[in-house]
Amino acid sequence: MFRTARADRTRPSSLRIRAVAAATAAGALLVAGCSSGDDGPAEAAGGVPVVEKGKLTTCTHLPYPPFQFEQGGKVVGFDVALVDLVAERLKVEQKILDTPFENFKTGAFLNSGECDLAAAGMTITDERKKNVDFSVPYFDATQALLATKKSGVTSLADLKAKSKKLGAQAETTGESYAKSQGFDPVAFESSDAVLNGLRTGQVDAIVIDYPVVQGWLKDPKNAAEFTLGQNIETGEQYGFSVKKGNTALVAAIDKAITDAKADGTYKKLYEQWIGPLPQTTP
Numbered sequence: 001m002f003r004t005a006r007a008d009r010t011r012p013s014s015l016r017i018r019a020v021a022a023a024t025a026a027g028a029l030l031v032a033g034c035s036s037g038d039d040g041p042a043e044a045a046g047g048v049p050v051v052e053k054g055k056l057t058t059c060t061h062l063p064y065p066p067f068q069f070e071q072g073g074k075v076v077g078f079d080v081a082l083v084d085l086v087a088e089r090l091k092v093e094q095k096i097l098d099t100p101f102e103n104f105k106t107g108a109f110l111n112s113g114e115c116d117l118a119a120a121g122m123t124i125t126d127e128r129k130k131n132v133d134f135s136v137p138y139f140d141a142t143q144a145l146l147a148t149k150k151s152g153v154t155s156l157a158d159l160k161a162k163s164k165k166l167g168a169q170a171e172t173t174g175e176s177y178a179k180s181q182g183f184d185p186v187a188f189e190s191s192d193a194v195l196n197g198l199r200t201g202q203v204d205a206i207v208i209d210y211p212v213v214q215g216w217l218k219d220p221k222n223a224a225e226f227t228l229g230q231n232i233e234t235g236e237q238y239g240f241s242v243k244k245g246n247t248a249l250v251a252a253i254d255k256a257i258t259d260a261k262a263d264g265t266y267k268k269l270y271e272q273w274i275g276p277l278p279q280t281t282p
Helices: 078-089 156-161 173-180 191-199 210-216 220-225 247-263 265-273
Strands: 020-022 029-031 055-060 069-071 074-076 093-098 132-134 139-148 166-169 186-188 205-209 226-238 241-243
Touching: 055 078, 074 078, 078 093, 078 247, 078 265, 132 247, 139 156, 139 173, 139 191, 139 210, 166 173, 166 191, 173 205, 173 226, 186 191, 191 205, 205 210, 210 226, 220 226, 241 247, 247 265
Parallel strands: 055 093, 166 186, 166 205
Antiparallel strands: 020 029, 020 093, 069 074, 132 241, 139 205, 139 226
């Protein structure tokens, strides 16, 4: 969904690249080395095609804690750790490219051969399935309303009644949900920009993924400024996406996720990056 206020809705015109290679399943990353220089498509273990020899190249959109964000000069997070498991299975290292989120809906960077998969806390939707193939769901997501304490807002109904301004991350299901409820939310490019918009008074409340809000409120400064309003159940699930027809990579991702849930690795990573694992999570 499952992203500096942009009144003019201007987007980056070029790919912003931060290339890093994942060294461990816990998310420790190394700066990616140069390409092998070999011509033609490369393959990972099991004959899975990859865009660069020895790498599993992941498109993401930074920052989006706790799923992917920079910490100590490395890109870490729940998504990063899960994709590390896939890379380990394929006997390659993960390489991460930071890209504009709107391209995730179209699969542009997958189709152009710049990335093998996209991992960005992204909700599986029928619209997106027209352009990309998804892995099995790896996270059950809900939306949440976060408001400034001075606004007196705790629900979307409050927001409407008080004629307050709502914000959301552009091109996300949070933005779509807000629009479906009759709002015209201020669109922000990233989750950091969403929070900054709330902090600086550009908006009075925001709708965004609950795990993101949960992470923000761990900071005492945020907890003092903002209040968590209604939790919005939308039935969303996150998935990793690949170029349509790349069945071998989908199978490898699905196997890594399924095995991690079976052997306890998923639970360990969930608790490390997000918190207690809900009983309802499959």
